[in-house]
Amino acid sequence: MTTAIDVRGVTKTYDELTAVNDVSLTLQRGTVMGLIGPNGAGKTSLLRMISTLSLADSGEVLVEGFSVRRAPREVRRRLGFMPAEFGCPRGVTIGEYLEYFCCLYGLSEWDRRQRIRDVCELTELRGREETFVSGLSTGNRQRLLLAKTLLHDPSVLILDEPASGLDPRARMELRAIIRTLASLGKAVLISSHILPDIEDVSDAIGIMEAGRLVLQGDLAQLQRSAESTQQQVRLRVPAGQQEAAMEALRRLSEVTECRMLDDELRVVVHAADASCVLEALLRERIRVVYFAENTGNLEEIFLRSTAGNVT
Amino acid sequence: MNILRSMTQTLLSSPTWQRDRAELFSGFLVGLTGLLLNGLVLALVCFVLQAPPSLRPFAQQMDFGQLIAPILLAAMVLVLLVAIPLRFTGLFLGPRLFRYFDQIVLSGISPLRYVIGGVAAQNLYFLLALFLLVPWLVLAVVLGGVHWPIFLGNLLLVWLFCMMLSMLMVWLSLYMPEWAAFGVLISGGLFCCGLGAAPIPGQPMVMTPIPAVLHSFFTVDSQVAAGIWVRSYGSIFLSSAALMALIFSGALLAVHLGPLFGLIRNNSTFGEVVYAGDSRLKRRLRFRYHIQRPSELAFFYQNRDSWLRSSEGLIRWLMVLLVIGLPAAFGWLSLHGFFRAELSADAVVAADPADSASAINAATTTISPEYVLAWSVLSQVVHGVTLVLATILFSQGRSTTFQRIPWVAGLCGRVSQLDWAGFLLVLISSSCVCLAGSLQYEDLFRRSLSPEVLNTAASHRYAATFADLDVRDFSMDATLITSACGVTVYLLQRVICLGCWLKTMAATFTAIFWFFVMCLIPMMAGLFLDSTRLGVLAPIADWGEKIAMLSPLVGWLERFRMAPMSFGHNHSLAGFLGLQVFSWLMLTWVFIRRSRQLRSEVDSWQVEVGK
Numbered sequence: 001m002t003t004a005i006d007v008r009g010v011t012k013t014y015d016e017l018t019a020v021n022d023v024s025l026t027l028q029r030g031t032v033m034g035l036i037g038p039n040g041a042g043k044t045s046l047l048r049m050i051s052t053l054s055l056a057d058s059g060e061v062l063v064e065g066f067s068v069r070r071a072p073r074e075v076r077r078r079l080g081f082m083p084a085e086f087g088c089p090r091g092v093t094i095g096e097y098l099e100y101f102c103c104l105y106g107l108s109e110w111d112r113r114q115r116i117r118d119v120c121e122l123t124e125l126r127g128r129e130e131t132f133v134s135g136l137s138t139g140n141r142q143r144l145l146l147a148k149t150l151l152h153d154p155s156v157l158i159l160d161e162p163a164s165g166l167d168p169r170a171r172m173e174l175r176a177i178i179r180t181l182a183s184l185g186k187a188v189l190i191s192s193h194i195l196p197d198i199e200d201v202s203d204a205i206g207i208m209e210a211g212r213l214v215l216q217g218d219l220a221q222l223q224r225s226a227e228s229t230q231q232q233v234r235l236r237v238p239a240g241q242q243e244a245a246m247e248a249l250r251r252l253s254e255v256t257e258c259r260m261l262d263d264e265l266r267v268v269v270h271a272a273d274a275s276c277v278l279e280a281l282l283r284e285r286i287r288v289v290y291f292a293e294n295t296g297n298l299e300e301i302f303l304r305s306t307a308g309n310v311t
Numbered sequence: 312m313n314i315l316r317s318m319t320q321t322l323l324s325s326p327t328w329q330r331d332r333a334e335l336f337s338g339f340l341v342g343l344t345g346l347l348l349n350g351l352v353l354a355l356v357c358f359v360l361q362a363p364p365s366l367r368p369f370a371q372q373m374d375f376g377q378l379i380a381p382i383l384l385a386a387m388v389l390v391l392l393v394a395i396p397l398r399f400t401g402l403f404l405g406p407r408l409f410r411y412f413d414q415i416v417l418s419g420i421s422p423l424r425y426v427i428g429g430v431a432a433q434n435l436y437f438l439l440a441l442f443l444l445v446p447w448l449v450l451a452v453v454l455g456g457v458h459w460p461i462f463l464g465n466l467l468l469v470w471l472f473c474m475m476l477s478m479l480m481v482w483l484s485l486y487m488p489e490w491a492a493f494g495v496l497i498s499g500g501l502f503c504c505g506l507g508a509a510p511i512p513g514q515p516m517v518m519t520p521i522p523a524v525l526h527s528f529f530t531v532d533s534q535v536a537a538g539i540w541v542r543s544y545g546s547i548f549l550s551s552a553a554l555m556a557l558i559f560s561g562a563l564l565a566v567h568l569g570p571l572f573g574l575i576r577n578n579s580t581f582g583e584v585v586y587a588g589d590s591r592l593k594r595r596l597r598f599r600y601h602i603q604r605p606s607e608l609a610f611f612y613q614n615r616d617s618w619l620r621s622s623e624g625l626i627r628w629l630m631v632l633l634v635i636g637l638p639a640a641f642g643w644l645s646l647h648g649f650f651r652a653e654l655s656a657d658a659v660v661a662a663d664p665a666d667s668a669s670a671i672n673a674a675t676t677t678i679s680p681e682y683v684l685a686w687s688v689l690s691q692v693v694h695g696v697t698l699v700l701a702t703i704l705f706s707q708g709r710s711t712t713f714q715r716i717p718w719v720a721g722l723c724g725r726v727s728q729l730d731w732a733g734f735l736l737v738l739i740s741s742s743c744v745c746l747a748g749s750l751q752y753e754d755l756f757r758r759s760l761s762p763e764v765l766n767t768a769a770s771h772r773y774a775a776t777f778a779d780l781d782v783r784d785f786s787m788d789a790t791l792i793t794s795a796c797g798v799t800v801y802l803l804q805r806v807i808c809l810g811c812w813l814k815t816m817a818a819t820f821t822a823i824f825w826f827f828v829m830c831l832i833p834m835m836a837g838l839f840l841d842s843t844r845l846g847v848l849a850p851i852a853d854w855g856e857k858i859a860m861l862s863p864l865v866g867w868l869e870r871f872r873m874a875p876m877s878f879g880h881n882h883s884l885a886g887f888l889g890l891q892v893f894s895w896l897m898l899t900w901v902f903i904r905r906s907r908q909l910r911s912e913v914d915s916w917q918v919e920v921g922k
Contacts, residue, residue: 048606051417052417052606052609052613053413053416053417053605053606054605054606055605072609072613073419073613073614076416076417076418076419076614077419079417081413081414081417083413083414085410086410087406087409087410087411087412087413087414088409088411089330089405089406089409089411090405090409096329096333099329100326100329100330101326101414101418103324103325103326103328103329103428104326104414104415104418104420104425105418105419105420106324106419106420106424107324108320108324109323109324148414152418
């Protein structure tokens with residue numbers, strides 16, 4: 001597979017604020033990468049740097065082998081960027097909007113008609129070309145933005161919050177479109193807050209926090225990586241033994257956090273497995289009613305690997 | 312054919328062409344244009360029919376049909392003057408306000424291709440305006456009097472004017488907010504059209520079609536026209552067409568080159584670039600509200616075609632010289648035309664026109680000493696304004712000064728070096744023109760100051776003060792003071808620019824510093840000492856005149872015989888020149904010291920961004 005996006009040690013600061021801190025990632029053609037992180041994690045700053053919209057203070061970004069510093073125009077030809085916010089000229093219909101962007105991309109009149117038909121087909125906007133953009137629902141605006149992004153047939157797609165404001169059905173359709181695009185050989189980098197979508201559609205996932213890429217890889221790798229560092233355990237004990245259980249667990253050096261939440265004990269353990277928790281409770285003759293290890297889904301990995309810090 | 316086809320393709324595939332074409336035939340626009348045009352035509356017709364006494368000799372000798380043709384074109388010029396800049400006010404600001412500027416940047420479209428469609432679409436607007444005037448045109452043809460070659464020639468000039476306005480508006484929009492560009496263009500256009508409509512000898516306002524349009528009006532009475540309108544229609548048409556085409560091409564080049572010398576470092580304060588977190592105050596202190604984020608600024612450099620990029624420095628430099636040279640040439644030619652016309656008019660009245668020697672004699676003997684003063688003051692004003700323009704245009708903010716750009720054929724150099732060369736060239740040429748002009752007029756002035764003239768002008772308040780005047784020294788001294796001040800101000804501006812992100816800000820500081828420290832303080836101190844001969848200050852009172860003469864203001868006033876009578880005349884300029892030379896040395900030393908660090912910072916940044 002060929003590398004579509006190669007980010008090497010990129011840092012970006014705004015005055016004294018470090019928005020992106022030494023981030024490196026690679027994305028191959030035909031794959032989808034999901035970028036998740038809390039608000040202010042630096043996702044949009046990273047995407048803007050990859051899209052040539054802002055310059056990194058240090059590090060290098062290559063798109064299809066072209067440096068965003070030295071050959072921004074070459075990068076722009078190969079890149080489709082779907083921004084988080086929708087902007088368009090005043091008083092235009094869907095057809096006029098797409099025509100406007102076709103002109104920006106310098107497509108000939110024949111190509112324009114063909115492309116508009118194709119992208120409308122793909123995003124299910126066909127037959128609605130005469131509808132005014134100002135009257136579109138959020139979901140349809142997102143479709144239109146995606147259609148616009150695909151007009152010049154880019155090989156690399158960067159989608160910033162593409163599913164925000166979409167209903168469940170529209171999200172499913174969007175996921176299907178993204179999978180189709182990946183199967184066409186395009187590299188897709190998505191930033192989103194909707195973790196199930198990312199989990200469903202991505203071949204690789206990057207988790208950002210406070211400007212850093214804290215975890216990166218496919219879901220299985222993330223699970224392994226998260227497991228190897230810390231475990232989160234939920235357990236229930238009889239009401240009279242809760243205080244004693246908390247005291248016993250806090251004495252353990254492996255336990256970094258132990259708190260009561262909704263009659264459950266939430267314990268964070270820094271160890272390969274959580275057996276030490278059970279052993280300690282049994283030693284103290286505390287009855288364990290319920291015991292569960294949090295592993296598996298992206299939401300849990302995300303919660304475990306981030307502390308909620310923002311830049 | 313291929314070039315033509317590709318050009319047409321470029322125009323027709325421009326997004327601004329598509330948008331403008333779609334918006335052109337709205338009822339509102341057609342109605343408003345029709346209303347404006349017809350209203351203006353009616354107003355102009357009424358004005359001419361009730362012509363003021365000065366215009367009556369012309370109006371009475373023309374048929375109504377003959378009158379309508381120039382009126383139609385004049386109305387069209389005025390409507391285009393307002394409508395075209397107005398239609399361009401959203402070219403960059405629109406995408407910014409509606410949040411799709413980034414999308415335009417990311418499309419990779421070149422700035423020239425982006426704007427050229429809008430410019431081309433003004434042809435449609437021009438045709439619309441012409442179409443709306445068809446009923447009036449039919450009326451003029453039916454009544455008779457439309458001279459078709461002249462009418463079509465004028466129409467061509469109006470079209471060129473329309474194109475020039477469009478391109479100028481785009482050009483100005485790169486340097487200031489669009490509403491300010493609109494204001495500048497409208498006020499400048501109205502000023503030029505107003506002067507173009509006035510019967511000025513030589514008619515210099517050929518950057519508008521008004522002189523050509525009104526030519527037939529003013530030349531209908533050959534006797535009246537002889538004194539004020541000496542140029543033929545052909546010469547006005549050609550100079551008008553050439554100048555408008557030149558301005559259009561210059562603006563086109565400037566749009567291709569972009570508003571700055573290239574991408575600059577991202578400034579955090581008072582610079583060109585604004586970040587999301589910047590305060591409102593910072594945002595308001597930008598001149599370009601519509602082009603200020605890094606990506607917007609990068610649009611003009613990263614997306615442009617490689618066309619002419621290797622000679623960018625030379626092209627910019629020549630364009631700046633042109634921007635300084637055109638108004639300077641206009642100033643000198645107007646001054647020359649005015650004095651020549653005044654002298655000729657006096658000669659015509661006072662002597663037999665058939666005898667040129669007698670005419671010149673008559674002219675010289677009717678000149679009052681005020682001519683010397685007027686010439687000298689006005690020539691120094693033109694010289695000074697030229698130097699001020701050069702100071703502002705040949706200095707750059709701290710992030711640009713030491714930027715490396717390709718000068719010619721890919722050979723790179725610093726912007727600063729081009730600036731030094733440009734300013735020196737302007738300084739030398741403007742000083743030479745100023746001195747040459749003075750020497751040219753000297754002979755006439757000298758004769759005008761013969762004892763006979765002074766006797767006849769004995770009642771004149773300047774007569775006595777001019778008795779001992781050496782015109783040559785007088786002009787040379789004044790030029791020397793202006794040029795020396797020009798150098799000091801330029802050096803001061805360059806030094807202050809090293810600490811300022813905006814050169815306009817630096818220019819304000821320079822002006823304040825120079826006026827108060829170099830002009831006002833020595834003048835006030837000197838005049839105070841000179842007038843106070845009491846107490847402890849008495850022993851140093853004699854120094855008053857010398858200290859006052861350190862100020863260029865006093866130097867000019869003294870040389871122009873405007874200083875108080877008690878001050879005397881022909882004081883030495885040695886102190887003034889000494890102070891100027893000392894200032895030059897100091898400022899050069901400070902410049903060299905402060906530029907070292909900045910130069911290396913700019914170099915490392917340029918290496919970092921791969922420029």
